[in-house]
Amino acid sequence: GAVVSQHPSRVICKSGTSVKIECRSLDFQATTMFWYRQFPKQSLMLMATSNEGSKATYEQGVEKDKFLINHASLTLSTLTVTSAHPEDSSFYICSARDLRQGRTGELFFGEGSRLTVL
Amino acid sequence: RKEVEQDPGPFNVPEGATVAFNCTYSNSASQSFFWYRQDCRKEPKLLMSVYSSGNEDGRFTAQLNRASQYISLLIRDSKLSDSATYLCAVNPSNDYKLSFGAGTTVTVRA
Numbered sequence: 001g002a003v004v005s006q007h008p009s010r011v012i013c014k015s016g017t018s019v020k021i022e023c024r025s026l027d028f029q030a031t032t033m034f035w036y037r038q039f040p041k042q043s044l045m046l047m048a049t050s051n052e053g054s055k056a057t058y059e060q061g062v063e064k065d066k067f068l069i070n071h072a073s074l075t076l077s078t079l080t081v082t083s084a085h086p087e088d089s090s091f092y093i094c095s096a097r098d099l100r101q102g103r104t105g106e107l108f109f110g111e112g113s114r115l116t117v118l
Numbered sequence: 119r120k121e122v123e124q125d126p127g128p129f130n131v132p133e134g135a136t137v138a139f140n141c142t143y144s145n146s147a148s149q150s151f152f153w154y155r156q157d158c159r160k161e162p163k164l165l166m167s168v169y170s171s172g173n174e175d176g177r178f179t180a181q182l183n184r185a186s187q188y189i190s191l192l193i194r195d196s197k198l199s200d201s202a203t204y205l206c207a208v209n210p211s212n213d214y215k216l217s218f219g220a221g222t223t224v225t226v227r228a
Contacts, residue, residue: 034215043122043205043220044162049213093161097214107152107214109161 003027004096006110013084014118020080021113023050023094029074030096034107035067038091050077050094084117091115121145122208124219131196131226138192139222141206150209151182151189155202156221162205165191196226 005024013019023033031052036044048058048069056069066088068080081088093112097105124141131137143151154162166173168180168189179192193200203221210217 032214036218041126041220043218044216046215046217049215091159106164107216109163112159112161114159 003098004094004108004110006094006113008113009111010114010116012116012118015085016083018080018082019084019115020078021092021094021115023077023079023096023110025075025096025098028096028098028100030077030099031074033071033077033094033096035069035077035079036093036095038093038112044093047079050079052077081115084115086117089115089117121210121217122206122219124206124222126220126222128223128225131224133196133198133226133228135196135226136192136194137196137224138190139204139224140188140190141219141222142186142188143206143208143217144187145208145210145217146184146187148208148210149212151180152207152209152216153178153180153189153191154205154207154218156205157202162207162218165204193224196224198226198228200224201226 007022033050035047038044047062048056050056050069050071052071058064071077094110151168153165155165156162172181177194181190203223205221206219207216
């Protein structure tokens with residue numbers, strides 16, 4: 001079963017509105033989660049690293065005021081796309097490593113959230 | 119130059135065929151390497167890690183060539199279910215901030 005869960009899987013919103021996407025680690029704690037974005041037929045691009053209890057670190061070119069990240073607990077990170085515009089339409093995917101003892105430390109991805117901004 | 123580059127394909131192969139493709143990376147200090155499989159409109163799922171000595175998992179074989187900075191994936195005895203996009207991922211340091219290639223599409227036909 002899934003070890004990282006994302007919600008919603010699909011969202012359609014009007015231009016100018018804000019959209020929140022949740023990423024949860026199931027059965028394990030994740031002090032760090034990663035947020036990626038993928039445009040059609042392109043690679044996953046790392047947007048930011050979400051750090052529990054501290055500010056997220058953003059990759060070059062990613063606007064932190066537009067993509068708000070909150071990692072309020074050890075199992076939940078949220079990404080809010082503020083004042084969304086059609087060019088923000090994309091597939092947003094979070095990931096986290098399962099670092100429990102005896103596990104491989106593999107990076108697991110959430111199911112992804114497909115955002116369409118009209 | 120992109121950090122990670124892949125031949126996008128598509129590779130159209132008949133069932134039972136062998137298909138292989140590479141992925142090049144630009145950062146010579148990269149620490150670890152992976153192949154992910156991504157089905158249409160789904161999240162990537164880890165297919166296999168790539169070890170320095172090369173490794174095999176059933177019909178899948180991965181190789182790493184540090185000197186030439188590429189990794190490869192070979193699929194033997196292709197099945198219809200192998201049709202997917204294969205993403206290579208490189209961990210430039212040891213922080214798991216993976217850099218992904220754009221993917222190689224493989225289509226296995228009956």
